[in-house]
Amino acid sequence: MSEEKENYKARRQALAESLPPGTLAIIPAAREKIRNGDAHYRFRQSSDFYYLTGFTEPDAVLCVSASKCCESILFLRPKNPEAECWTGPRLGVEEALTVLAVDEALPIDTLKARLPELMLDKKSIYYPMGQDMGYEAMFREAWQQATQIARRSHQAPEVFADITPFLSELRLFKDTYEIDCLKDAARLSVTAHEQVMRHAKSAQNEYELEAEFLYALAKQGCREVAYEPIVAGGARACTLHYTENNKPLAPNDLLLVDAGGELCHYAADITRTYPVSGRFTPEQRDLYQLVLQAQTAGIQAVKPGKPWGGIQVAILDVLEPGLKSLGILKNNIDIKTFYMHLSGHWLGLDVHDVGAYTKENASRLLEPNMVLTVEPGVYIPKDCDLVDERWCGIGIRIEDDILVTASGHENLTV
Ligand code: GLY
Ligand code: MN
């Protein structure tokens, strides 16, 4: 799948229009991180930077000037045959102009010298605060220099602020290309989950099923996961972010698999819970049916104009009486004892995607083209003395990825 470079240009334009006039926005790419010695962690581009450029190399910085019209300058690594012999081709400065449709492209090692003049006569500088202290120090030094130059003949920016809320608001609403990516990531991840399910009965250990998931994704051309998979047998499912995935599986265990691929930088986030043996015990079945009912109610609450917080209300309206009638919730025990998380989160370039959940101190109203997860669960730890022993050690979550549409919603992970 390839995205038109014009889409990225349109996003830069939208960012420029959303920022105060006279702003210089500075958005760095991610940097390579050393694992040890000469080995690096697998590189993942900054989601904000990718959203605005579609460019996947490290050591780059995008400057967007929101003065008269939107003007984009990209600083990036120049071509370097010696380095490219080791790590592969770079786009290079000349190609960037046409491939990425930026107005100007310059070598990254000129950034420091160019920044003060780019800041001159701007009213404000917006960048992702607190994310990369190296760049942050460079931007502040450049601003000091700009201030000194400005004393003589120019204005220097008076505002230094965080760009994150502006970018997050744009990223919250997915365009057609993004929705296609999310649908593809969802579809491939559903297939990988089905593959895991087929192997559950014969697997000895959680890691075998983790490997099945990764293999099934890779076979479909998806080589990234959106987050570390959770493959939890039995009571380990009660650890919400269990990622050890290295314990033996027992036939009576429920298996919780929370795993999603990342395709073209877009995430899927799916949880399925089912019995290793293929047959629920009566307690497992009762609780599973309840969580499924709660999830169905949560998904039904996804409609434009309805509050995001209404999803959790719909879930609790099912879970609370259900747990009471099973005799699990009694003696004024708070439901948070057994369901301690929110209904889900926004989904996009990040698995826990950006975007505010409240607006004017109230839960945000859902709008078309938002994408979110709905993922209720019930978790009763192994040694829980608040309930009858037969319920202990059961952890269940069911999670799907939901697109808000003009008339309601679409489940991307059925
Ligand atoms: N996989 C992490 C989550 O469901 O939020
Ligand atoms: Mn999730």
Ligand code: MN
């Ligand atoms: Mn999940």
